[in-house]
Amino acid sequence: MSRVLLNLSSPPAGVQGGIARFGIELSRRLVLRGRHDYTFRSQWSADQLPPELAKGAAIEVIPPIEKYLQDLVRTWARGPRTHPASKFDLLFNLDSLGFATGGRRRMTIVHDIYFCSVPEMFSRSARMKERLIHRIVLGRSHSIVGISEATSSEVRRHFPASAARVRTVLSDSMMNDVIPGALPPGLVRGGYVLAVAKVLPNKNFGLLAEAFARIAPDFPDLKLVHVGSDAGETFESALAPRGLSGRLGRLRGIDDPTLAALYRDALCLVVPSLYEGFCLPLLEAQRFGCPTVFSERSATGEVGGEGGIPFDPTDVDALEAILRRVAADPALRADMVARGHANARRFSWDATVDGYERAIDDVLEGR
Template sequence: MPRVLVNMPTQYGGRPSGVALVAFRVIAGLLDRGTFAVVLRSPWTRDQLPPAIRDRVEVVTVPRPRIMLFDVVRQAVAVPKLCRALNVDLVLNADPYGAAFGARARVSVVHDLYFRTMPGRSRSREALTTDPIFRFVLANSARVITVSESTKTDLCRFYPFVRNRTHAVPSAAMLDPEAYDPAPDLPAGPFVLAVGNAMYNKNFPTLARAVAALDRPEIGIVHVGEDPDEAIATALDDAPVRLTRLSRISEGRLAALYRNALCLCVPSFSEGFCLPVLEAQALGCPVICSDRSATPEIAGAGALTFAPADAGALAACLTRLLDEPGLRTALIARGHDNVRRYDWAETARRYEALMLDALRDAARAQPAQEVPRAHPAP
C-alpha cells in the first residue's frame, strides 16, 4: 500500500481552520477507501485530532513556523529526509506553504489567492514572500488541486505554468445537519446571519449598511466569528440595528442559528470556496451572496446574488426575501438540491485518483537503470 505524507505545517495545533478541516475530511475519506496509508505532518498532536482519524494515521508533530518563507526552504531538505525515513511515496501539501521536494511525487492544494486577487489589501511583505513560495512549491508539484473552478481560473491566470496539471476538486459541507443544541439561546426577533472572521475579503460592512438601509428595526444581524476592529458596528454608524456577536460556539448552536435565520448573507469580495453557503443550504437557510469569485459557483441556483460593493443591491435582495411570497421557500428548495452536488466521499475519490496519477507519472519518468556487468543480450 502506498504511503502519503499529508503535509500541513502552517496551521495552529488544536485550532481547526478551514485548511485543517478540509485536510482531515480528505484524510478520513482516503482511509475509508483503503488505497493509501497516511502520515500527518503538522503542529497537531494525536490527542488534538478528530476521532475519525486519530488512531488511523501516523503522526509527526512539528512546531508551526514563524516565518513561512524560511520554513519552505527548510522543508525542501527536511521533508525528503522524513520521506526516506518513513518510506513515503507521495507528499500531499495541504496548502502551498509546504514541501517542494520529497517522495516520488507531490500534490499541492490551493484554497485561495487573496494576495493576488486583492493585492491592494495585502501587506507588501506578505505579497513579496507568498508569490515566490507559490512559484517554488507549485512548480515542483505533479498535480495541483484547487477547491473551486473560480480558484482554478485565478491560479492559472497568475501562474499559467500549472495550467495543464491543475484540477478543481470541491469540498463539501462540514457542519453535521443533525447537530442539535437543546438550549441554543437564539437572539430575539428575525436576523440576518453572517459567518466568518471579519477580514477585509468578507466585506461585512456592506451587510451592515444594507440592513441599516432597510429601515426595519425588527431585523437584526448575528455575526458568528471574530471582529477585533468592530468593522460591523462601525459601519452601522449608530443605526438602530440589533447586532449580536458570537464566537467559538458549538455546532449545535450554529446549526440552530442557520435554521432560524432570515438568511445567510455572504457579501465577500473574494472567496476560495465558502463552506457556510453549503452549511446554510443543508439546514434550510436561504442564501444571499456576492456575485464574485467562488460564491455564485458554490451556491448554484440556491441563492440571490448581488454586486458586493453595492449595499443598495443587497438591501433590495433582503427586501425581496421579506416581501415576495414563496421566494424563501423556493430558495430553500433550490439550496437543498444544490448541496447534494457536494459529497466528501466523492472529494476523497478525486483526490485519490489525482494522487495515483501523480505516482504513475513518476514511475514512467523513472529512467531504466543499467545493471553493472550485465551479460549482453543474445
C-alpha cells in the same frame, strides 16, 4: 500499496480553522478507505485527532512554526533526506505551505490565493513572500488541486507555468452530521439576517451593514447577527450612527450545534464577498435550510449555484432590494430553501474523496 504522506504543517495544534478541519477530515476519510499506506504530518498530536486517523495512519508530529518562511526553507533543504523517495511515493500537501522537495512525487491543494486576488489584505513584503512560496511549491508539484473552479482559474492566471497541472476537486462541509442545538438568547426564528466569517477586506461586510441599516426602519423586529471577529468594528461603525447598535448581535467561539441552529432559523444568510476560495458557510446554510443571498463573484457564485439569490457585491442598492423582498415574502424564502437543498446535493464527501483518490492515482502513475 503506495506510501503517501499527508502534510498539514501550517495549522497550529488544536486550532479548528477551516483549513485544519478540512485537511483532517479529508485525511480521515482517505485513511478509512485504506487504498494507500498513509502517514499524517502536522502539529497535532494523536490524541487531538479523530481516532480513525490517529490509529489508521502513522503520525508525525512537528513543532510549532514560528517563522514559516524560514521553516519552509529548512523543510525544503532537508526534504530529500527526511522524506526521501525511498520512503514516500507521494508527498501530499494539504495546503500550499508544504513540501517542494522530497518524495517520489508531490501534490498540493490550493485553498485560495488572497495575496493575488485581494492584494490590499497584505503588505508588499508579505505579497512578495507568499508569491515566492507558491511559485516554488506549485512549480515543484506534479499535480495541483484547486478546491473550486474559481480557485483553479486564479491559480492558472497568476501562475501560468503551473496551469497544465491544475485540476479541481470540490470540497464539502464538515457539519453534515451536526444536529442543530438551541438558538442563543434573544434570537427568534426568522428574526435576524446572518453573516458568518471573520471580518476581512474580501468579506465586504460593510456593504451588508449599510444595506441592513437602510431596511431596518421598515422591519423594526429584525436583527443583524454576525458570527466571527470584527476587530475594526465594521458593523458597529455602520449601525451606531443610525441608533441601531441594539439591533446587532455578535457571537464568537460558538460550537457547531449552535451555528447549525443559527443557519436553520435565520431569515437568510448574506455572503457579500468580493473573493472567496470556496465559501463553506454558504453550503452549510443551504444544507440547514437557510435562504441564501450571495455575491455573484468568484467561488460564492459557483458554490451558491441556483440555490439562492446572487447579486453584484459592489451594488448596495441591489442588496437592499433583495433583503426587502426576502424579509417581506415567505413564499420566496420557502422557494429559496428548496433550491438551496437541491443545490447542496451537488456536493458530497464521497465525491470529494473520489476526486482526491483519482488525483493521487494519476500523479503516482505520472499522468
